[in-house]
Amino acid sequence: ARYQSKENLEKAKKEHGITYGEWVNDKVAYYHDYSKDGKNAVDQEHGTHVSGILSGNAPSETKEPYRLEGAMPEAQLLLMRVEIVNGLADYARNYAQAIRDAVNLGAKVINMSFGNAALAY
Secondary structure: OOOOOHHHHHHHHHHOOOOOOEOOOOOEEEEEEOOOOOOOOOOOOHHHHHHHHHHOEOOOOOOOOOOOEOOOOOOOEEEEEOOOOOOHHHHHHHHHHHHHHHHHOOOOOOOOOOOOOOOOO
8 A cells, every 4th residue: 555644544544443553754654663662763773774775765866875776766664663572472473463464554565574683792
């Protein structure tokens, strides 16, 4: 689904009984942290990196550092963060809920990043 506005997203959430998550902007139509209180946005981990490769929307001729044109610059993102907080059972339950929500909100592609950063030695 392509959400043209916050109102369109809120209508879809209501239709599917989703009472959490928020509109960010035209590029990031939905964000929710399923592990905590929903407000723990992190913008420097593997999922963010992959999202940028996929959907970066800077023109290819840009001179700005750290901006890129992704493989699908017109893509809209539904960001759903899940991490281990209260054990593996909650982790699995949260991942399952995030996948259900992504499908209900019309996601055409779901990218999932598992694991953690390598230890520095």
